[in-house]
Amino acid sequence: MxxxxxxxxxxxxxxxxxxxxxxxxxxxxxxxxxxxxxxxxxxxxxxxxxxxxxxxxxxxxxxxxxxxxxxxxxxxxxxxxxxxxxxxxxxxxxxxxxxxxxxxxxxxxxxxxxxxxxxxxxxxxxxxxxxxxxxxxxxxxxxxxxxxxxxSSRQLLKRMLAEVEARDLQYVVGLEVEWYLTRLVDVKNDLESVGGFGSPGAAPVVAPVNLGYQFNSENLIDEVEGLIREIRSTLLSFGIPLRTTEHESGPGQMEFTFDPMPALEAADAMLLFRTTVKQLCARAGYHATFMCAPALSGFDASGWHLHQSLFDKSVGENVFVAQGEGEFVSEFATHFAGGLVRHAAATAIFAAPTVNGYKRFSDRFSLSPDRATWSADNRGTYLRVLGGPGDPATHFENRLGEPAANPYLYMASQLIAGLDGVDNKIDPGPLTDNPHEEDLPRLPSSLAQAADALDASELFRRSAGDAFVDFYLGLKRNEWRRYVQFLEEKGIREDQNSVTDWEQREYFRSY
Structure with missing residues (x-):
């Protein structure tokens, strides 16, 4: 046998x-x-x-x-x-x-x-x-x-990083992420709350951990220090370079910032960071969300600011630092900014990929960008320049992103736009003191507008490929279609100043 x-x-x-x-x-x-x-x-x-x-x-x-x-x-x-x-x-x-x-x-x-x-x-x-x-x-x-x-989003970022590598450069990214910590009241895991395909179930019921609106309050962060400490120690044990934790404006709104990292490490860290926060909080009886603007009374919108620069690998120096007399940033950095400004509308869908992400750009939030421009150390702008002549830490802060963004696509989109600016010597225009000036080009104010901007972008179709662009547009336009269908069924008018129950069900639990 x-x-x-x-x-x-x-x-x-x-x-x-x-x-x-x-x-x-x-x-x-x-x-x-x-x-x-x-x-x-x-x-x-x-x-x-x-x-x-x-x-x-x-x-x-x-x-x-x-x-x-x-x-x-x-x-x-x-x-x-x-x-x-x-x-x-x-x-x-x-x-x-x-x-x-x-x-x-x-x-x-x-x-x-x-x-x-x-x-x-x-x-x-x-x-x-x-x-x-x-x-x-x-x-x-x-x-x-x-x-x-x-x-694959990770594959797209790796492809763009290979292009950066071919130029003997390294893309370096720092993360600045806001999110909400809430106390879980009712997880809503009952039969009446179950949804279905294309119809997410009920969002969990939560209560604020505090009343907020005491920016950087030491007392408010101390009230939840036990949980924050566990998150902090866990992230550090992973080797993720957490730098600061603080309480932001809204009730239980947190901000975590991280030291600069090579881009792929930063994107991977963002994925693990969100996983860590949501799972640790859930086990402790809390609900954490990276949804941009929860449908909760008094909750401010959250953002994800992407800090970025490029380094010359042969000499280990930041290529954004001004070299010539009279420069604020280098010629390379100026043209990189030119690409980010010119293609801002096409990149928006990767920085803010949800219906809800565009509620942050309403007039209620003056610190959120609504125009495609750049400014020196101005928190109301789209592209904020930090540093200056002779400062080796000179970099750009993209303030467009929402915390729910796909980190690989957010970063890849910056490279596609920025490198096009470098290759074609695009002028971003003068640094702007008033980033909300009416005559500046507007950023998309809805997911639908952002999708149209990407659809029309020859650059992104060439760099990311028609197959990827059409695929991503298919997903996002379907998301928008279901949202509009909800508005029509409820007789509600689309309003950038109002967050709907549809958004709360769609994003509050999963993100």
Whole structure:
């Protein structure tokens, strides 16, 4: 009688595609070395599962938990994942028909809703201290042919960073993120609150942790210091360079800032930061949200300000620093700003990708930008210049973003626009003292306007590709369609000064 096939052989065939990572040469030598270290750490720490995570187009973390005994095969083969996150919008409404040729996206490898292969990046591995014996790692999406999934946000950022690398430059990013901490009153996990595809269930009922409107109050932050301390220590244990924590204006509105990081590390850190905050708060009986403008009385809007500069790798110097007499920033930086200003409307949908994100740009919030311009250290502008002549920390702060933004797309959009400014020597115009001047070009005031601006952008169609742009527009226009349908059904007029129940259901829980 012949012997049964060994358990080890079967285990190796249980995930992904056999030998997929080596077959397509997907790892660097450093990643290969890290993979060996991960296996040793899993055994030493007695981990039971590893969450294989990736960022969907909407900026949400999706994951599949793999048992420790199977993870060695994942480090060789990757793991199969459903393409669902690429074909549903934020409310899980089906946008693209996977059963027509090309999967509704004119790509044969999307036909039939077949799985893609998620390949772990060993440099992103962490152990989650709040989840017993659980590891966490970010993956990159590939088709079974070995081709990167063209709709992957992390892949797009990596492609843009390769272009930066080819110029012997490094893109450096600092994060400044506002979010809300609330006390959970009713999680709304009852049958009457359940939603469906394209119709999210009820938002949780919450109460404010304080009454707010005492900016930077030491007393208000001290009232929740126990929880904030746990978040802070967890982030630092991950090696994420948290710099400051403070209480902002609104009731329980927090702001966390982080030291500058290489861009891919910063994007990965943002994904893990939001995951950490939401899960730690939920376990402690709170609800954290990165929704821009919650439908809660007295709650101010939150933003995500992206601090950015580029460094010359050969000499390790910031190329934004002024070199010539009479310059405020370098010629390179001026042209990079020119690209960001000229293409501001096309980048808006990546900085503010939700219906709700545009409620922050109403006249109620004077510190939020509404015009495409740049200014020296002005908190009301779109592109704020920090530093100046001779200051090695000179950089730009993009103040357009919302905390729910997909970090990979937000950063990639900045490079697409900024590098076009450099290549074509685009003039951003003079630095503006009044960034709300009527004669300055307006930024989009709705998701629909932002979608139209991206649709019309030859630059983004050329740099990100028609396939990606049309894919992303399909998702976002469907999101807007459902919102407008809600307004029509309720007889409500679209109002930038009003946040609807539709938005609260759509974003408050998931973000």
């Amino acid at each position: 012949s012997e049964n096939i060994s358990t080890a052989t079967l285990k190796n065939l249980s995930t992904g595609r056999s030998g997929f990572i080596e077959m397509h040469n997907l790892w660097t030598p450093l990643q290969k070395a890290k993979a060996a270290e991960i296996l040793a750490q899993i055994e030493d720490d007695g981990l039971e599962v590893i969450r294989m995570s990736f960022c969907d187009p909407h900026g949400l973390s999706r994951s599949k938990a793999v048992t420790a005994s199977s993870f060695a095969s994942v480090l060789r083969n990757g793991i199969d994942c459903s393409p669902g996150p690429f074909i549903f919008d934020t409310g899980l409404d089906l946008v693209f028909n996977p059963f027509e040729r090309g999967g509704g996206l004119n790509d044969d490898e999307m036909t039939g809703a077949g799985s893609f292969v998620l390949v772990p990046d060993p440099e992103t591995f962490r152990v989650l201290p709040w989840a017993d014996k659980v590891g966490w790692i970010i993956g990159d999406e590939y088709f079974k042919s070995g081709r990167p999934v063209p709709f």
